[in-house]
Amino acid sequence: MKQIYGAVTAAKGFTAAGVRCGIKEKGTDLALIYSEVECSAAAVFTTNVFKAASVVKNLETIKAGRGRAIIANSGNANACTGEKGLKDVDYIRKFTADLLNIPVNQVFTASTGIIGQPMPMDKMDVGIMDAVAELDENGGDAASLAIMTTDTRPKTSAYEFEIGGVPVRIGAMCKGAGMICPNMATMLCFITTDAKISAGLMQKCLTAAVDRSLNSLSIDGDMSTNDSVIMLANGKSGCPEIIEDTPEHLLFEKALAQVCLELAQAIARDGEGATKYVEVHLVNAASYQDAKAAAMKVANSPLVKTAIFGQDPNWGRVLCAAGGSGASIIPGKTSLYFGDVKIVENGEPIKLDPEVARKPMLEKDLRITIDLGLGSESATAFTCDFSYEYVKINAEYHT
Amino acid sequence: MKQIYGAVTAAKGFTAAGVRCGIKEKGTDLALIYSEVECSAAAVFTTNVFKAASVVKNLETIKAGRGRAIIANSGNANACTGEKGLKDVDYIRKFTADLLNIPVNQVFTASTGIIGQPMPMDKMDVGIMDAVAELDENGGDAASLAIMTTDTRPKTSAYEFEIGGVPVRIGAMCKGAGMICPNMATMLCFITTDAKISAGLMQKCLTAAVDRSLNSLSIDGDMSTNDSVIMLANGKSGCPEIIEDTPEHLLFEKALAQVCLELAQAIARDGEGATKYVEVHLVNAASYQDAKAAAMKVANSPLVKTAIFGQDPNWGRVLCAAGGSGASIIPGKTSLYFGDVKIVENGEPIKLDPEVARKPMLEKDLRITIDLGLGSESATAFTCDFSYEYVKINAEYHT
Numbered sequence: 110m111k112q113i114y115g116a117v118t119a120a121k122g123f124t125a126a127g128v129r130c131g132i133k134e135k136g137t138d139l140a141l142i143y144s145e146v147e148c149s150a151a152a153v154f155t156t157n158v159f160k161a162a163s164v165v166k167n168l169e170t171i172k173a174g175r176g177r178a179i180i181a182n183s184g185n186a187n188a189c190t191g192e193k194g195l196k197d198v199d200y201i202r203k204f205t206a207d208l209l210n211i212p213v214n215q216v217f218t219a220s221t222g223i224i225g226q227p228m229p230m231d232k233m234d235v236g237i238m239d240a241v242a243e244l245d246e247n248g249g250d251a252a253s254l255a256i257m258t259t260d261t262r263p264k265t266s267a268y269e270f271e272i273g274g275v276p277v278r279i280g281a282m283c284k285g286a287g288m289i290c291p292n293m294a295t296m297l298c299f300i301t302t303d304a305k306i307s308a309g310l311m312q313k314c315l316t317a318a319v320d321r322s323l324n325s326l327s328i329d330g331d332m333s334t335n336d337s338v339i340m341l342a343n344g345k346s347g348c349p350e351i352i353e354d355t356p357e358h359l360l361f362e363k364a365l366a367q368v369c370l371e372l373a374q375a376i377a378r379d380g381e382g383a384t385k386y387v388e389v390h391l392v393n394a395a396s397y398q399d400a401k402a403a404a405m406k407v408a409n410s411p412l413v414k415t416a417i418f419g420q421d422p423n424w425g426r427v428l429c430a431a432g433g434s435g436a437s438i439i440p441g442k443t444s445l446y447f448g449d450v451k452i453v454e455n456g457e458p459i460k461l462d463p464e465v466a467r468k469p470m471l472e473k474d475l476r477i478t479i480d481l482g483l484g485s486e487s488a489t490a491f492t493c494d495f496s497y498e499y500v501k502i503n504a505e506y507h508t
Numbered sequence: 509m510k511q512i513y514g515a516v517t518a519a520k521g522f523t524a525a526g527v528r529c530g531i532k533e534k535g536t537d538l539a540l541i542y543s544e545v546e547c548s549a550a551a552v553f554t555t556n557v558f559k560a561a562s563v564v565k566n567l568e569t570i571k572a573g574r575g576r577a578i579i580a581n582s583g584n585a586n587a588c589t590g591e592k593g594l595k596d597v598d599y600i601r602k603f604t605a606d607l608l609n610i611p612v613n614q615v616f617t618a619s620t621g622i623i624g625q626p627m628p629m630d631k632m633d634v635g636i637m638d639a640v641a642e643l644d645e646n647g648g649d650a651a652s653l654a655i656m657t658t659d660t661r662p663k664t665s666a667y668e669f670e671i672g673g674v675p676v677r678i679g680a681m682c683k684g685a686g687m688i689c690p691n692m693a694t695m696l697c698f699i700t701t702d703a704k705i706s707a708g709l710m711q712k713c714l715t716a717a718v719d720r721s722l723n724s725l726s727i728d729g730d731m732s733t734n735d736s737v738i739m740l741a742n743g744k745s746g747c748p749e750i751i752e753d754t755p756e757h758l759l760f761e762k763a764l765a766q767v768c769l770e771l772a773q774a775i776a777r778d779g780e781g782a783t784k785y786v787e788v789h790l791v792n793a794a795s796y797q798d799a800k801a802a803a804m805k806v807a808n809s810p811l812v813k814t815a816i817f818g819q820d821p822n823w824g825r826v827l828c829a830a831g832g833s834g835a836s837i838i839p840g841k842t843s844l845y846f847g848d849v850k851i852v853e854n855g856e857p858i859k860l861d862p863e864v865a866r867k868p869m870l871e872k873d874l875r876i877t878i879d880l881g882l883g884s885e886s887a888t889a890f891t892c893d894f895s896y897e898y899v900k901i902n903a904e905y906h907t
Binding site for chain 2: 156157158159160188189190191223224225245333334411412415416418419424425426431432433436438439440441453456457458462480495497499500501503504505
């Protein structure tokens with residue numbers, strides 16, 4: 110399994126484009142991903158009650174487990190836009206499908222940006238035509254730029270591995286989420302592969318990978334109206350079909366997990382106003398659910414995040430957050446580390462030179478480890494600190 | 509039912525004191541509340557797994573439903589202090605009980621302050637002796653000052669009403685919580701009454717009152733290691749005993765709810781770095797659980813809080829937070845108001861002059877109302893905005 114270049118066009122048979130449609134004030138704002146043949150499709154969407162129009166339509170489309178194109182815009186979320194929003198998605202899908210000469214039910218859509226504003230439909234025809242015209246087998250980078258909002262850099266990942274002696278590729282792009290991207294906190298992620306795999310098995314792999322990566326980001330508590338992860342597999346590598354519970358299945362799952370992990374890390378690193386990247390490792394929990402609940406509670410705690418910004422080894426705030434997560438925790442069995450420095454052992458602080466405890470807090474990357482001593486399950490949450498700049502960005506961002 | 513003065517010594521038969529023990533660098537830091545006769549007792553304690561030593565002991569003590577004194581210190585939380593912490597509580601209770609000449613199991617303790625540090629036991633004897641010596645029927649104010657940490661002002665409330673023609677009083681004091689008081693986020697609240705009421709019925713009233721007030725504060729997600737609400741009823745008003753499901757029961761419940769409500773509001777108003785006081789009203793929900801979950805999710809959202817600091821009517825963030833709460837919500841039936849200005853109707857934004865929408869955001873107090881249109885249940889969450897000052901206080905506070 111080796112890291113390669115190329116984002117969503119790393120895999121064979123995929124082309125992509127990123128063009129300026131004019132929804133945002135400047136920069137490209139419309140991305141298109143296209144497969145030369147029909148694909149198996151899998152997806153994970155926001156669980157928020159308020160779902161953007163594109164998510165409502167995608168939830169219908171994904172039922173068939175098939176797809177061939179994804180068209181995504183930045184600058185307007187098309188959320189809380191009622192019937193008009195749904196009709197606009199219908200139009201965008203139909204227009205894109207007709208230009209690509211594919212069935213409309215093979216087109217997924219996605220949006221990120223301001224909510225409660227109607228889509229500027231007068232601009233979409235030309236934008237979509239441009240995107241279709243610019244589809245290119247090296248278009249992955251351009252597409253990854255076109256979905257950015259407050260992201261400071263594009264986020265992509267791609268890996269190659271062998272299935273039955275045939276090189277197979279997975280490539281992906283995403284944009285920021287959560288506290289990280291407060292303009293409706295939207296996370297979009299699109300993944301392509303030239304592996305041959307059924308929609309059902311790919312969905313299992315994707316659900317597991319996303320749960321331990323993109324769904325383990327600190328995102329202010331919950332998914333936004335627009336969060337979408339969409340994956341297409343076109344089989345163009347020529348590899349044999351990946352069958353469940355085989356070594357090939359495990360290898361595919363591992364590669365996909367790695368891609369999703371790197372994207373989640375990239376999003377946390379690009380957090381708004383972030384001065385530090387933080388991983389919260391919950392280890393030796395009684396269950397994965399416990400581990401994840403406690404890790405996310407710590408990663409979501411403003412008290413923990415501001416302490417990290419202040420470079421303070423405030424282990425009390427960390428334990429307090431974990432202790433309120435509902436996870437099974439026995440204080441007398443709980444230990445805590447900042448970096449490699451053990452701070453708490455069996456529920457009580459270790460006597461340490463304050464400078465030793467503080468040292469890991471001065472690094473750019475901080476790893477917090479909580480060892481529950483109750484089992485063998487673990488989970489990691491990805492987040493960043495909470496700075497003046499975060500408040501500034503979010504207070505000064507106006508609707 | 510009329511508001512009166514006097515805090516925890518408003519009710520007959522209670523004395524209190526607040527003295528300097530030397531735990532904090534300056535100011536009074538030890539409070540004592542005492543009843544001249546044995547009381548019915550009720551309490552609500554933190555659900556956090558990491559419970560301070562005093563909470564562990566109080567949980568045992570409250571089982572009997574009896575009590576007569578509360579001794580509380582600020583400056584040290586006596587949390588994550590292991591066996592020594594528990595022994596220290598035993599010592600403090602015994603020393604206090606002996607001086608007051610009452611059984612040790614009638615003494616409750618409480619602590620707030622730094623965690624993971626042993627209690628300065630060499631200072632406690634003199635402190636407790638001073639507190640006992642200074643017990644006074646006008647000592648409520650002094651006691652309320654002695655439990656403050658980062659609070660900028662003491663918080664008290666007291667009401668008088670009649671039971672069977674006899675004036676009865678409820679008085680209370682508390683200190684800050686949650687995001688509000690990040691030094692372990694501790695909320696302490698002590699309530700006294702001269703009503704005659706069984707421990708069981710008082711517990712029912714207290715649980716309900718706290719749930720809709722002190723447990724509806726935005727406290728960074730969860731209760732701290734030390735959170736405690738302790739209530740004593742000594743019957744000294746001479747009123748007839750309050751019996752369940754009578755008008756007197758309802759009146760007592762109402763007065764207690766009012767006291768707890770005012771304390772919760774006072775804590776939110778005194779939020780660290782807060783520039784605005786915020787109430788989130790969830791109305792017409794299908795269930796109280798839904799209403800409370802959605803209200804708390806909005807009140808806990810850093811995105812909502814920073815928008816309020818920026819005086820931005822960002823209804824999208826509010827709906828997004830509510831939509832991720834797990835509450836039953838149908839977007840097409842949901843309406844939202846800032847102050848009295850309707851912003852969203854049936855899930856879609858109303859066309860408004862931006863200045864009209866922004867006007868309520870400029871006030872010191874903000875009321876956000878979300879009407880779910882699904883039932884008749886409601887809940888209110890109490891919080892404040894999220895300012896530069898909040899980050900500063902929490903980043904610069906060092907362990």
